[in-house]
Amino acid sequence: MQEERNSNIHLRPRFKMEFEENKEQLINKFHDNLNDGECKYCSKIVDGHIIIDVPKENSHFWSPQLNIQVEKAEGEKTIVKGLFGPKPTVWTFFMFIHFAAAVAFIGFSIMWYVKYTIKQDTTLAMVMTISLPVFWFILYFLGRMGKRTGHKQMDELHSFMMKTLDKKL
The missing domain is CATH 1.10.287 (Helix Hairpins)
Structure with missing residues (x-):
């Protein structure tokens, strides 16, 4: 797994990672982890697009949202692109x-x-x-x-994503 990040100046930080697993395996990892009874995050999964929100009880005006795009690359490789940003509203x-x-x-x-x-x-x-x-x-x-106000929650979302992606099926 290799992660590339843009500079920290952007209001909406982006990252890109490459995996040796196929697209369906990575999406299933998110599906299984997000549907787990212990998972506190709100989410939507549509095709290769995953949106993860902070829990409603911890949410505030500046709470971030993590948008993940899972794309098939050559062979069995998969590219995961992510974007942290405020809620669409x-x-x-x-x-x-x-x-x-x-x-x-x-x-x-x-x-x-x-x-x-x-x-x-x-x-x-x-x-x-x-x-x-x-x-x-x-x-x-x-x-x-x-x-800056939502940075701690952004770190929590990033940790959740990394933990999910590292989990073996």
Whole structure:
């Protein structure tokens, strides 16, 4: 088993591992371990896609989710790709705010230019154009703070996955 990780800067860390077992064996390991009565994690398994959530009683706004994609490689080899990230609702909310800020930035930049060329008061447009990038940085650091808040749970999900993948059938 070999694990590759991207840098730690990403808000949604990714990894990739290669196994000598076939796809069905790896999926069965997850299926058996997640259906075990002692397993505390919530999960969904659809084809080669596995989603693992933290238990509802330990879940909070910043709780991570582990998305695993099991893909067949050449021969009996299998590639397991993983992505840690916030729940889809949190991620969609953050992306919506980023998109709205980007559109507002473009709009206020155009407004600033137009008002400047027709020699009108540019105060509001200038303040908004300058403050929106500051708002983007605040959003970025909020995301980093959220990642740090959910880091312990991310480690627990990673340990659970590694324990499941190491288990012999």
